Amino acid sequence: MPNKHIDLFKEMMPAIDFGMKDLWDAAGEDGQKDIKGDLWNLNRYISSVKGTREEQELAIFKTNEYYNKNWAVLGSKHPKLQWQLLCISGNTKKREFHEWIGFKKQTSGNSKIVKFLSEIYPSYKEEEIEILARISTKKEIQDLARDHGIDDFKF
Numbered sequence: 001m002p003n004k005h006i007d008l009f010k011e012m013m014p015a016i017d018f019g020m021k022d023l024w025d026a027a028g029e030d031g032q033k034d035i036k037g038d039l040w041n042l043n044r045y046i047s048s049v050k051g052t053r054e055e056q057e058l059a060i061f062k063t064n065e066y067y068n069k070n071w072a073v074l075g076s077k078h079p080k081l082q083w084q085l086l087c088i089s090g091n092t093k094k095r096e097f098h099e100w101i102g103f104k105k106q107t108s109g110n111s112k113i114v115k116f117l118s119e120i121y122p123s124y125k126e127e128e129i130e131i132l133a134r135i136s137t138k139k140e141i142q143d144l145a146r147d148h149g150i151d152d153f154k155f
Contacts (some may be wrong), residue, residue: 005031008038013098014047019091021084038080039086041066045098046090059096062089110134112155113141120148 006012006027012035015023027035028148047063049055066089068084090096095116113133121129138155145153 004034006034008041012038012042013045013090014095016042016087016090017092017094017096019087019093021024021087023087024080024083030077035083036076039079039082042086043100046086048099049092050097050099055092059090065089116141116145116153120144 006023012023024035037065043063046067047060049059063086067085070085110133113136114129117129117132118124118126121132124132141155142153145151
């Protein structure tokens with residue numbers, strides 16, 4: 001990766017924690033490119049804080065409400081505004097520990113469940129079926145199968 005002018009962990013995330021919206025203007029052209037290139041990562045980090053349940057829920061709520069809600073509208077056309085929205089979302093006036101929330105790896109073990117759910121919900125999109133399969137417990141799937149007249153659904 002080319003030399004970065006603004007470090008994600010040492011400068012950007014602490015700036016968001018302290019609501020430093022003016023970092024965008026102070027960063028200069030090269031620094032703004034760094035920020036713009038890290039907006040997606042920053043979104044993932046800022047929505048996760050180490051702390052009480054209330055602090056964690058507030059971080060997710062603020063990120064979704066202020067930043068994610070407008071992502072599709074803003075796209076990549078308004079990076080300064082996106083930076084400012086992240087600063088509003090993450091502004092706690094203290095240095096936070098932001099843990100990375102990785103994506104769950106999809107296992108091939110739920111293909112039978114996905115097939116079953118696809119038959120039950122033919123109007124659902126494939127992505128919705130996969131999410132439903134991932135978040136449903138085995139008991140919930142078995143109960144659903146029983147509700148649809150399948151008494152011996154096996155995984």
